[in-house]
Amino acid sequence: MWRxxxxxxxxxxxxxxxxxxxxRKKASKTQKGKSGHFKQLEELSKLTGELAHEIKNPxxxxxxxxxxxxxxxxxxxxxxxxxxxxxxxxxxxxxxxRKMAVIQKEADRLEQILDDFLRYADRADLQLADADVNQxxxxxxxxxxxxxxxxxxxxxxxxxxxxxxxxxDADMLKQVVLNLxxxxxxxxxxxxxxxxxxxxxxAQAVIQVSDTGSGIAADKLAHxxxxxxxSRPQGSGLGLPTARRIVEAHxxxxxxxxxxxxxxxxxxxxxxxx
Numbered sequence: 001m002w003r004x005x006x007x008x009x010x011x012x013x014x015x016x017x018x019x020x021x022x023x024r025k026k027a028s029k030t031q032k033g034k035s036g037h038f039k040q041l042e043e044l045s046k047l048t049g050e051l052a053h054e055i056k057n058p059x060x061x062x063x064x065x066x067x068x069x070x071x072x073x074x075x076x077x078x079x080x081x082x083x084x085x086x087x088x089x090x091x092x093x094x095x096x097x098r099k100m101a102v103i104q105k106e107a108d109r110l111e112q113i114l115d116d117f118l119r120y121a122d123r124a125d126l127q128l129a130d131a132d133v134n135q136x137x138x139x140x141x142x143x144x145x146x147x148x149x150x151x152x153x154x155x156x157x158x159x160x161x162x163x164x165x166x167x168x169d170a171d172m173l174k175q176v177v178l179n180l181x182x183x184x185x186x187x188x189x190x191x192x193x194x195x196x197x198x199x200x201x202x203a204q205a206v207i208q209v210s211d212t213g214s215g216i217a218a219d220k221l222a223h224x225x226x227x228x229x230x231s232r233p234q235g236s237g238l239g240l241p242t243a244r245r246i247v248e249a250h251x252x253x254x255x256x257x258x259x260x261x262x263x264x265x266x267x268x269x270x271x272x273x274x
Contacts, residue, residue, distance in 0.1 A: 072096035152191025164205035187213025210265040
């Protein structure tokens with residue numbers, strides 16, 4: 001057990017250290033760039049502070065429970081040496097195991113926070129290729145339909161009558177669409193309708209993802225694309241900011257309209273292939 005705790009602590013420090021190294025590399029690259037890149041450096045600095053705030057709670061919980069586990073094991077060791085009651089010793093071990101389960105849960109949460117942060121902060125090169133947006137949406141609807149049914153959500157789909165060919169990174173854009181589907185699902189706890197439409201406006205392909213959920217209050221709507229802003233207790237606060245960043249990397253835009261009690265609609269616009 002002690003070996004496990006030592007390995008766990010070492011792994012935790014390694015994970016945090018990896019993030020620090022990542023941020024230093026990002027800052028170094030930014031400083032070597034042109035003056036316009038100082039804005040990126042400022043953003044990364046802000047994100048680092050917000051990341052520290054996000055990981056504080058799970059780290060505190062882990063620290064407290066490690067201390068409690070240590071005490072339980074020490075008591076168990078002392079009791080065994082004194083040939084104490086077997087049942088009492090088993091109860092101590094059971095309590096220690098419950099605390100270990102809490103530690104594992106918080107460690108998983110911490111790992112997810114770090115993964116989401118790295119995904120958001122990393123500006124990977126897009127693998128661009130010609131793709132039909134209609135086909136991409138159709139594939140995503142097929143993929144998501146079983147999950148929608150399991151949550152009493154009806155999908156309604158309306159695709160533009162002709163192919164909408166854009167130069168995109170299909171895998172990354174699928175991440176964006178899936179994120180919007182999941183957001184819609186979370187807004188419709190008792191079921192509802194998920195409406196997906198595509199259209200053509202001037203030289204742009206338009207993807208609209210709407211739900212009949214609870215909607216978003218006006219004061220919160222202005223912040224939903226801010227990093228680490230989330231209205232859900234377990235939300236990472238990076239899903240929508242990451243989605244917008246991916247769309248903007250395609251020279252597109254991601255916007256939102258919402259009304260309390262009626263639902264929310266996200267609109268993606270992407271430049272059509274010339």
